[in-house]
Amino acid sequence: MAIDYKKELESAAKTMIMVHKPDTLIKMIARLIVQKVRVSHSGILIHDSEKNSYVLTVSRGTTGLKIPTGFARMDEDNALIRFFRERLDKETFNEGALVYEEGKRLLSQNLGSETKQVLKNALYQMEIFDSVACIPSYYRDDLIGILLLGEKQNKERLSVEELDFFLALASDVAMAIRNAQLFHELELELEKKYRLFIHTTIALAAAIDAKDHYTHGHTARVTDLSLLIVKRLSQKNKSAFDGKFLENLHIASLLHDIGKIGIPESILNKNGPLNDEERMRIQEHPIIGVSILKPIGELETAALGVKYHHEKFDGSGYPEGLKGDQIPLIAAIISVADTFDAMTTDRPYRKGLSKEEATKEIARVSGKQLHPEIASVFVELSEEGKI
Amino acid sequence: MAIDYKKELESAAKTMIMVHKPDTLIKMIARLIVQKVRVSHSGILIHDSEKNSYVLTVSRGTTGLKIPTGFARMDEDNALIRFFRERLDKETFNEGALVYEEGKRLLSQNLGSETKQVLKNALYQMEIFDSVACIPSYYRDDLIGILLLGEKQNKERLSVEELDFFLALASDVAMAIRNAQLFHELELELEKKYRLFIHTTIALAAAIDAKDHYTHGHTARVTDLSLLIVKRLSQKNKSAFDGKFLENLHIASLLHDIGKIGIPESILNKNGPLNDEERMRIQEHPIIGVSILKPIGELETAALGVKYHHEKFDGSGYPEGLKGDQIPLIAAIISVADTFDAMTTDRPYRKGLSKEEATKEIARVSGKQLHPEIASVFVELSEEGKI
Numbered sequence: 001m002a003i004d005y006k007k008e009l010e011s012a013a014k015t016m017i018m019v020h021k022p023d024t025l026i027k028m029i030a031r032l033i034v035q036k037v038r039v040s041h042s043g044i045l046i047h048d049s050e051k052n053s054y055v056l057t058v059s060r061g062t063t064g065l066k067i068p069t070g071f072a073r074m075d076e077d078n079a080l081i082r083f084f085r086e087r088l089d090k091e092t093f094n095e096g097a098l099v100y101e102e103g104k105r106l107l108s109q110n111l112g113s114e115t116k117q118v119l120k121n122a123l124y125q126m127e128i129f130d131s132v133a134c135i136p137s138y139y140r141d142d143l144i145g146i147l148l149l150g151e152k153q154n155k156e157r158l159s160v161e162e163l164d165f166f167l168a169l170a171s172d173v174a175m176a177i178r179n180a181q182l183f184h185e186l187e188l189e190l191e192k193k194y195r196l197f198i199h200t201t202i203a204l205a206a207a208i209d210a211k212d213h214y215t216h217g218h219t220a221r222v223t224d225l226s227l228l229i230v231k232r233l234s235q236k237n238k239s240a241f242d243g244k245f246l247e248n249l250h251i252a253s254l255l256h257d258i259g260k261i262g263i264p265e266s267i268l269n270k271n272g273p274l275n276d277e278e279r280m281r282i283q284e285h286p287i288i289g290v291s292i293l294k295p296i297g298e299l300e301t302a303a304l305g306v307k308y309h310h311e312k313f314d315g316s317g318y319p320e321g322l323k324g325d326q327i328p329l330i331a332a333i334i335s336v337a338d339t340f341d342a343m344t345t346d347r348p349y350r351k352g353l354s355k356e357e358a359t360k361e362i363a364r365v366s367g368k369q370l371h372p373e374i375a376s377v378f379v380e381l382s383e384e385g386k387i
Numbered sequence: 388m389a390i391d392y393k394k395e396l397e398s399a400a401k402t403m404i405m406v407h408k409p410d411t412l413i414k415m416i417a418r419l420i421v422q423k424v425r426v427s428h429s430g431i432l433i434h435d436s437e438k439n440s441y442v443l444t445v446s447r448g449t450t451g452l453k454i455p456t457g458f459a460r461m462d463e464d465n466a467l468i469r470f471f472r473e474r475l476d477k478e479t480f481n482e483g484a485l486v487y488e489e490g491k492r493l494l495s496q497n498l499g500s501e502t503k504q505v506l507k508n509a510l511y512q513m514e515i516f517d518s519v520a521c522i523p524s525y526y527r528d529d530l531i532g533i534l535l536l537g538e539k540q541n542k543e544r545l546s547v548e549e550l551d552f553f554l555a556l557a558s559d560v561a562m563a564i565r566n567a568q569l570f571h572e573l574e575l576e577l578e579k580k581y582r583l584f585i586h587t588t589i590a591l592a593a594a595i596d597a598k599d600h601y602t603h604g605h606t607a608r609v610t611d612l613s614l615l616i617v618k619r620l621s622q623k624n625k626s627a628f629d630g631k632f633l634e635n636l637h638i639a640s641l642l643h644d645i646g647k648i649g650i651p652e653s654i655l656n657k658n659g660p661l662n663d664e665e666r667m668r669i670q671e672h673p674i675i676g677v678s679i680l681k682p683i684g685e686l687e688t689a690a691l692g693v694k695y696h697h698e699k700f701d702g703s704g705y706p707e708g709l710k711g712d713q714i715p716l717i718a719a720i721i722s723v724a725d726t727f728d729a730m731t732t733d734r735p736y737r738k739g740l741s742k743e744e745a746t747k748e749i750a751r752v753s754g755k756q757l758h759p760e761i762a763s764v765f766v767e768l769s770e771e772g773k774i
Contacts, residue, residue: 014559017404017566018526139405172401179404179566186573190580192685197584199683204591207648207679261594265652292594296586298579 005036006165013169016176020183022046023057029173030059033149040150043129045074045081046177047144054081054145079121084136085143086118097163098134100126133158135166137174144174198250205254208261212268215257218341223253225337225378228386232377233333240329244301249330252305256334259289259306271348283318286310305330309338312369324371332371336362336378339370340387355387392423393552400556403563407570409433410444416560417446420536430516430535432461432468433564441468441532466508471523472530473505484550485521487513520545522553524561531561585637592641595648599655602644605728610640612724612765615773619764620720627716631688636717639692643721646676646693658735670705673697692717696725699756719758723749723765726757727774742774 012032019025026044033042045054054074074081083098103123107116126134126148135147147170149158158166202220209219230249234241260268263285267278274282289306293299308322308331315323327335343358353361359382366375381387399419406412413431420429432441441461461468470485490510494503513521513535522534534557536545545553589607596606617636621628647655650672654665661669676693680686695709695718702710714722730745740748746769753762768774 014562017562020569175401175404182407183570183573186570186577190573190577193577193580193584196683196685197580197587200584200588200680200686201591203679203683204588204595204645207645208591208595211648258591258594261598261648292590293587296583296590298583299587 005038008036009033009169013172013176016173017179019176020180022177022180022184025177025180026057027059030057033147034059037149038153040153041130042150043131043148045146045148047142048073049181052076054078078125079118080125080134080146081143082118083122084134084146097136097167098122098126099158099163100132133163133166135163135170137170137177139171139174139178144177145170147173198254201251201254205258208258211265212257212260215345218345219254219257221341222256222334222337223250225340225387226250226253226333228381229333229336229374229377232381233374236377245330248301249305249333251299252302252309252330253334253337255289255293255299255302256306256309256338257285257289258292259285259287261292262288273349283310287319301330304328305334307331309334311335313371314368316369327371329371329374332374336370336374339365340378355382359383359387392425395423396420396556400559400563403560404566406563407567409564409567409571412564412567413444414446417444420534421446424536425540427537427540428517429537430518432533432535434529434531435460436568439463441465465512466505467512467521467533468530469505470509471521471533484523484554485509485513486545486550487519520550520553522550522557524557524564526558526561526565531564532557534560585641588638588641592645595645598652599644599647602732605732606641606644608728609643609721609724610637612727612774613637613640613720615768616720616723616761616764619768620761623764632717635688636692636720638686639689639696639717640721640724642676642680642686642689643693643696643725644672644676645679646672646674648679649675660736670697674706688717691715692721694718696721698722700758701755703756714758716758716761719761723757723761726752727765742769746770746774 009032016025016029019028026046030042030044033039041059043056043058045056047053048055051073053076056072056074076082076085100123103119103126107119107123111119122134126132129148130150131148132151133149135149136143137145137147147166149166152158205219209215209217212218226249227246230241230246234246263281267274267281270278286307286309290303293303293306296303305328307319308327311317311320311322311327311331312335313324313327313332315321340358340362343361344352344355346352352358359379362370362375362382363379366372366379378387396419403412403416406415413433417429417431420426428446430443430445432443434440435442438460440463443459443461463469463472487510490506490513494506494510498506509521513519516535517537518535519538520536522536523530524532524534534553536553539545592606596602596604599605613636614633617628617633621633650668654661654668657665673694673696677690680690680693683690692715694706695714698704698707698709698714698718699722700711700714700719702708727745727749730748731739731742733739739745746766749757749762749769750766753759753766765774
C-alpha cells in the first residue's frame with residue numbers, strides 16, 4: 001500500500017490546533033485534502049451550535065464542483081446528518097465511513113424501514129455533492145462535522161486502509177475544530193464585555209454631560225474628535241500609538257468631564273459669565289474626576305487624560321500648570337478636541353465660532369495653549385473637511 | 388523493541404489539546420509519563436512568559452524525589468535552560484535530548500569553552516533533579532518547556548528509539564501547552580474586562596449617588612444586600628438563579644438609582660418633606676434610568692431591575708403599578724434591599740430605624756409592599772445576623 005500523503009496530513013493535523021479561527025482552519029483542511037489525497041474536491045460540513053445546523057465549506061480542487069444553492073446549510077433533520085448523528089443501524093455501519101457504493105449495495109439488503117429511508121436520502125445527498133465517501137468527525141459523542149470526499153483524480157477507489165486513516169484524522173480534526181470554536185467563542189465574549197463596558201460608560205457619561213445644559217453632546221463630540229486625531233497621529237507614527245493607547249484615549253475622552261458631577265448645578269448652569277469663586281469651583285472638575293476613577297487600577301493611564309486635559313502647553317493651565325512634554329499626550333489630545341468643541345458651541349452670553357474660525361484659532365494658539373504637533377494634525381484634518 | 392506505552396501516550400497527547408488549564412495539563416502529562424513509561428519520577432519545566440523564567444512541576448512516582456527548595460523556578464540564565472534555548476553546539480547535540488551519561492562523555496571531548504561550561508552546569512542541574520535525560524519542547528522557535536525524566540523503575544537505559552519518541556511527543560506537548568496558555572490568557576483578559584466594567588460602573592454610580600446628600604453609600608449597600616439575598620435564594624432553588632441572573636442583578640443594583648442624575652439637586656437635597664410636585668419629579672427616576680440604559684442592548688434585563696424597583700407587590704407602586712408576579716424578580720429583590728436601606732438611613736427630618744425595627748417592618752409589609760418569598764429570605768438572613 002502507498003498512502004504517501006499520510007505522514008504529511010498527520011503532521012498538518014498536529015499544527016492545526018494552533019489555528020484558532022474556525023473558518024480558516026476548515027478551509028485549510030479541505031484544501032489540504034484536495035492537494036494531498038488528490039481528490040477532485042472535498043467538502044466539510046461543520047456544526048453551527050447557535051443555529052442548530054451544519055454549514056458546508058467546499059474546496060473545489062482542479063475539476064470543480066457546483067453545489068446547488070440552498071445546500072450550503074443543512075438542518076439537523078437532513079438525512080446525511082441524521083445518518084451520522086443517530087448512528088442508525090450500528091451493527092451494519094459500525095460508526096464508520098459511509099461509502100457511496102457500499103451504501104447502494106446495503107440498500108438492497110435487510111434493513112429497518114426507517115434506516116433504509118434515511119440511508120436512501122443520505123445517498124441522494126452524496127449524489128448532489130458528487131461525493132464517493134463521507135467521514136464523520138465526532139468529539140466525545142457530538143457530531144462536529146462530516147468530511148465529504150470527491151472521487152480520486154486517478155479514479156482509483158479509496159481503500160479500507162485509507163478510510164480508516166481518514167476516520168482517525170477526522171477525530172483529530174474534530175478536536176482542532178472544537179478547540180478553535182471554543183477559542184472563538186471566548187474571543188466573542190471578550191468583545192461583548194468590552195462593548196458592554198464602553199456602552200455603559202458612554203451612557204453614564206452622557207447622563208452626567210446632560211446636567212450641564214450648555215454642553216449637550218459635548219462628551220460624544222470630544223470623543224469622536226480625539227479618536228480622529230489619534231488615528232491620523234498613528235498614521236504618521238505607528239509605534240507611538242498602539243491599541244492600548246487608543247483604548248485609554250477612548251475611555252479618557254468619555255470620562256474627561258466626569259468630575260462635573262461634583263460641581264453644583266447652580267454654577268454649571270449659570271446664565272452668564274462666572275465670578276472668580278465659581279470659576280475656581282469649576283476648575284476643580286479634573287481633580288474630582290480623578291478621585292472618582294482612582295479606585296479603578298485599570299484606568300490609571302486613562303485617568304491622566306482626565307486629570308490634565310486643562311493643562312496648557314505654555315504652562316498656564318490647571319490643575320498643576322504642567323508645561324510642554326510634561327503634559328501626557330493623552331491629555332494633550334483631549335485638550336485640542338475639548339478646546340475646539342468649546343469654541344464652536346453656543347453659550348447664552350456668546351454665539352459659538354464657525355468651524356473655519358475655530359480652526360484658525362486652534363492654529364493661532366498652537367504652541368501656546370495647545371501641543372503644536374497635535375494642533376497641526378487637527379488643522380490638517382479640518383482643512384481636509386474631516387472635522 | 389517494546390515501547391508498549393507509545394500508543395497510549397500518543398492518544399493521550401491528542402486529547403490533551405482540550406485541556407485548557409495549563410496547570411492541570413502539565414500535572415496530567417507528568418503523571419502520565421511516570422505511570423506509562425514507569426520512570427521513578429518526571430518533571431516538567433514550563434516557560435512563564437510574564438516572569439521570564441521556567442517553573443518546575445514534578446510528578447513523584449513511586450520512589451519519590453525531593454527537589455531542593457529554590458529550584459522550583461529557574462531564570463533564563465540557568466545552564467539547563469541556556470543549553471536548550473541557545474542550542475549550543477548544534478553539531479554535537481543536534482537539537483535533541485540531553486542524556487546524562489552522553490553529556491558526561493562529551494564533556495571530556497573537544498568542545499568550545501563556553502559550551503563546555505554550560506554543559507557542565509546543565510549536567511549538575513540534572514544531578515539535582517536526579518534526571519537521566521532531558522527532552523526539550525519547542526513551539527516554533529521558542530523553548531516552551533523541558534521534560535526531565537528520572538531513571539526507569541527496571542533500571543534499563545532509555546533507547547534511542549524511546550528518546551526519539553519523546554522528542555516527537557514533546558513537540559505535541561509544547562503545542563498543547565501553548566494552546567492552553569493562550570486560552571488561559573484570553574480567560575484572564577475576559578475577567579479583567581469584566582472587572583473594569585464593574586469597577587467603572589461602581590465608580591460612576593457612586594459619584595451620582597453622592598449628588599443625593601442624604602443617601603451617601605446607598606448604592607453600594609443596596610448592591611451588597613441584593614447579592615446576599617440572591618445567594619440565599621439560589622441555595623434554595625439553584626436552577627432559577629444562574630450566573631447570568633446574578634450578573635444582571637449586580638449591574639441593576641449598581642444602576643438602580645442612576646435616573647436621579649436627571650432630578651434637580653434642589654429637590655434631591657431638600658431639607659424637609661417633599662410636596663406633591665416634587666414627589667412626582669422624584670418618582671420619574673426609574674423611567675429616566677431606563678432611558679439612560681436603553682441604548683445598551685446587553686443591559687436589557689438589568690434595565691428591568693432599574694425600571695421596576697419601586698413597584699409594590701400589591702400593585703400600589705410606580706411607574707406602572709405592576710402586581711405580584713408581573714414584577715420581574717430582579718426588581719423585586721432590589722426593592723427589598725432598597726426599602727431596608729431607606730428605612731435604616733437617617734434623614735434630616737427623621738432618624739433611621741434600627742436593624743431589628745426595620746427587619747420587623749420588612750416582615751410586616753411582606754406580601755403587601757414586598758414580594759413575600761424574598762422578604763422572608765431577607766428576614767431569615769437578618770435573624771441570622773448576616774445583614
